[in-house]
Amino acid sequence: MIPYDKIVKKYGTPSYVYDIDCLLKRVSQLRTIFGPRYDLVYAVKANTFIAKALEKEIDRYEICSPGEFDICNRLSISHQKMVISGVYKEEKILSSMLSQYDDILKYTVESKTQYELLDRLTKKYHRKIHVLLRLTSGNQFGMCEQDIKDLVSHHSSSWITIDGLEYFSGTQKHSMKRIQKEIDTVLKVAEELETDYLLEMQEIEYGPGFPIFYFQGEKFDEEEFFTQVKEILDSIPKYKVTLEVGRSIAASCGSYLTKVVDIKENQYGNYALLDGGIHQLVYYGQTMAMKIPYYERIPKRESKEISYNLCGSLCTINDILVKNLQTPVLEKGDVFIFKNVGAYSSTEGISLFLSRDLPKIILYQNGKTILVRDAVPTSMLNFPNNQ
Numbered sequence: 043m044i045p046y047d048k049i050v051k052k053y054g055t056p057s058y059v060y061d062i063d064c065l066l067k068r069v070s071q072l073r074t075i076f077g078p079r080y081d082l083v084y085a086v087k088a089n090t091f092i093a094k095a096l097e098k099e100i101d102r103y104e105i106c107s108p109g110e111f112d113i114c115n116r117l118s119i120s121h122q123k124m125v126i127s128g129v130y131k132e133e134k135i136l137s138s139m140l141s142q143y144d145d146i147l148k149y150t151v152e153s154k155t156q157y158e159l160l161d162r163l164t165k166k167y168h169r170k171i172h173v174l175l176r177l178t179s180g181n182q183f184g185m186c187e188q189d190i191k192d193l194v195s196h197h198s199s200s201w202i203t204i205d206g207l208e209y210f211s212g213t214q215k216h217s218m219k220r221i222q223k224e225i226d227t228v229l230k231v232a233e234e235l236e237t238d239y240l241l242e243m244q245e246i247e248y249g250p251g252f253p254i255f256y257f258q259g260e261k262f263d264e265e266e267f268f269t270q271v272k273e274i275l276d277s278i279p280k281y282k283v284t285l286e287v288g289r290s291i292a293a294s295c296g297s298y299l300t301k302v303v304d305i306k307e308n309q310y311g312n313y314a315l316l317d318g319g320i321h322q323l324v325y326y327g328q329t330m331a332m333k334i335p336y337y338e339r340i341p342k343r344e345s346k347e348i349s350y351n352l353c354g355s356l357c358t359i360n361d362i363l364v365k366n367l368q369t370p371v372l373e374k375g376d377v378f379i380f381k382n383v384g385a386y387s388s389t390e391g392i393s394l395f396l397s398r399d400l401p402k403i404i405l406y407q408n409g410k411t412i413l414v415r416d417a418v419p420t421s422m423l424n425f426p427n428n429q
């Protein structure tokens with residue numbers, strides 16, 4: 043049990059707590075379910091603060107921007123564990139990577155232009171690399187089947203080895219039919235590349251977009267879900283299969299702590315104002331205010347329950363974390379602990395809105411806490427620098 047009361051006393055709110063013990067347990071659970079055939083890639087975008095803790099547990103890091111590379115590089119994450127991905131790969135950045143390092147070996151290719159760029163730069167810097175060609179799922183990411191086939195048929199570089207395909211169509215996927223269809227699509231292209239284009243396919247990197255169910259009352263048998271996904275994946279004949287996962291690795295380890303700073307009532311209801319808000323708490327897509335997320339309250343209070351709208355401190359009527367929450371009477375200073383926020387909340391929130399400070403970030407492991415990011419003022423980022 044995480045001693046949230048002590049953490050609040052020591053660090054204050056709003057803050058995120060990432061429980062590393064829980065994170066490592068989660069990865070080990072995924073490994074046990076899927077078994078040794080499947081490599082795990084961690085999509086760093088989900089949460090950069092836990093990346094280092096995963097180093098021994100995962101096979102690769104998916105890095106999608108110069109910023110993510112800088113973070114992982116400064117964390118001394120092995121270059122050999124990186125796959126340099128992303129829909130826009132700047133020439134300047136690729137040049138600097140390829141000229142400086144001979145051990146960043148794996149890249150994805152999302153367009154013919156990206157391939158030509160890598161072709162040119164690997165020749166220039168005499169670097170041997172491996173690539174995965176991203177097959178599009180019908181959007182701006184990846185290449186269509188024909189472009190991939192053209193690319194493979196014209197591929198002659200001795201610096202680049204095409205290892206196989208990458209496919210990711212979106213997050214929070216729970217339709218088994220959809221997963222089956224995606225795997226069928228990828229396999230069809232892979233087999234044609236082998237038979238018609240004589241490509242030695244080694245690997246399929248697949249982002250399954252495993253879902254997290256964030257709200258109370260939602261029914262989801264995760265074990266059964268994973269068993270069925272594994273059955274589909276097991277049907278992939280011979281290639282190495284790498285699962286590219288963010289949310290499902292990171293979500294459960296995180297909690298978001300935010301304090302009641304004001305309470306008021308009008309003819310429309312009771313309002314508890316919190317020092318956090320929806321800019322720092324990102325559950326997937328939906329207007330979550332209508333649903334009740336998993337949460338705890340400290341201190342525990344025994345009293346009759348009344349209904350509150352939990353609102354953040356942004357200047358928008360949309361800043362509602364939970365609507366009509368039935369809970370014992372609140373007092374100023376009470377703290378809400380929202381669960382399962384380890385993925386995307388600290389990286390995807392509209393955190394610059396209203397120039398409020400970014401929350402503190404605390405890692406918790408083996409009974410100890412460590413502050414890995416202090417509160418960060420954002421006013422200077424929203425300040426016109428010529429003044």
Ligand SMILES: Cc1ncc(COP(=O)(O)O)c(C=O)c1O
Nearest residue numbers: 085210213249251286287288289
């Ligand atoms: C290419 C790619 N792979 C993997 C992921 C991670 O997805 P998820 O967090 O649903 O596992 C993303 C997320 O946007 C992605 O863009």
